[in-house]
Amino acid sequence: MPLGPIQSFGVDFQGRVAGADGLTGTKSRVEPRMHTAVVGLQWGDEGKGKVVDLLTAQHDVVVRYNGGANAGHTVVVGEDTYALHLIPSGILYPDIECVIGNGVVVDPGKLIEELDSLRSRGIDGQQRLFISDRAHVVLDSHKMLDGALEEFLAGRSGSKKNRSIGTTRRGIGPAYADKVHRSAAIRMGDLKRGGDSLRDQIELACELHAHQLASLGSPERPDPKRILDDFAHWSDQLGERIIDTTYHLHDAIAQDKKLLFEGANACLLDVDHGTYPFVTSSNCSTLGIPAGTGMPGRTVDTVIGIMKAYATRVGAGPFPTELDDAVGERIRERGHEYGTTTGRPRRCGWLDLVAVRYTCMLCGVDSIACMLLDVLWGFEEVRVCTSYRLPDGSTTDRFLPDSIGLSGVEPIYETLPGWDGPINEDCGREDLPDGARGYLDFIESTLGLPIGLISIGPERTQTMVADHLV
Ligand code: IMP
Helix, strand or coil, rough: CCEEEEEECCCCCCCCCCCCCCCCCCCCCCCCCCCCCEECCCCCCCCHHHEEEEHHCCCCCCEEECCCCCCCCEEECCCEEEEEEECCHHHHCCCEEEEECCEEEEEEEHHHHHHHHHHHCCCHHHHEEEEEEECECHHHHHHHHHHHHHHHHHHCCCCCCCCCCCCCCCHHHHHHHHHHHCCCCCCCHHHHHHHHHHHHHHHHHHHHHHHHHHHHHCCCCCCCHHHHHHHHHHHHHHHEEEECCHHHHHHHHHCCCCCCEECCHHHHHCCCCCCCCCCCCCCCCCHHHHHHHHHHHCCCEEEEEEEEEEEEEEECCCCECCCCCCCHHHHHCCCCEEECCCCEECEEEEEEEHHHHHHHHHHCCCEEEHHHHHHHHCCCEEEEEEEEECCCCCCCCCCCCCHHHHHCCCCEEEEEECCCCCCCCCCCCCCCCEEEEHHHHHHHHCCCCEEEEECCCCCCCCCECHHHCC
């Protein structure tokens, strides 16, 4: 699939940003690469799908290492829009292999739906998809439990305060919980094996989940017979795609293939390093790559951090720069900020560089992709949060990865001039309006990292890519 015209804007390979208005002299950690990771630097929906899609052409294998069908990656190719949840975005290219690593929780029914939907649009990804035999299965009863727990926490079944997380109800938390609990967990390798032991496992999981659902006050109960039938169907459809992906990936590297690791969800939702407990249940940051794929930590050569030009969040949890006003509404409407997975309106706010600096540090980011810059067109001025005021009146430029601490901070903003004028898709960075260039320069200097990609619309062609990424 050919890429559209991509504009280069003068970041040379030594990592010195040399564009007309670029930040000269910034020391970049960008180096010649083999294996790349792409990770969301905020609370998700940064546009990772588009960046993975663009970078896929330079790689051979695209690998998912975390999350499940809670993720939603939208890729626009010409007239067609693809919304992918479980399958790596690389599937849209012919000849690219896609791997679902052991760190992912797989809803096989959803995966088959996704494959069928791609097939109906002329993309046959089945033979290029490999699923880890150690990836855990998301059962219907995990989804029931996810919903029942959310209802319980929302106070509808006796709890006094709304403590719900606002999950996607895709069964992610309960599936990872079973993985750690162990006894009721079922892996893709078990699905492939089938037989009496699988029947036993399914019956045990159903029994346990029925107890849990009853204790949460839910009337729903899993049906082991239906699940067994589902498993027989899934095994027929997916059985031969389930392999030991750890050896497969090590073999790929031995054959000089280039890997692209595609992070799902995003860094501030990382279960260990995000705004706990308002996070998802996996390690979404690059720290999840080794455990979620079986590749050593040193495998990745280049990390590309994806950042929206502003900030959004779905679900509950602290969000210091949230705008509960007409500006937030304007960003939501212009950015079409409604969830790909659930359709929920996203909370919107100004860019929080305290948060992004933290996630760049955590993930070892080499280069930033600044997405959805077009959404900020037409504002008289734009604001960027560069530090927080703490409840005791002191200030800090460090992020607080804890929901109680973060709820108490007040953002301190820099106000920058806005910009307007026609959006010229064929322009380079140096042709952008003054305000937009100033905004990008400010981000680079605050983060101490180069911006390697700028997106000004959903299409592949509406992208400017620096030399170090192409
Ligand atoms: P869960 O992953 O369904 O358990 O949801 C936990 C939290 O993470 C909720 O606030 C979700 O809205 C959020 N979340 C999970 N995946 C994504 C994503 O891909 N984009 C944005 N938010 C997400």
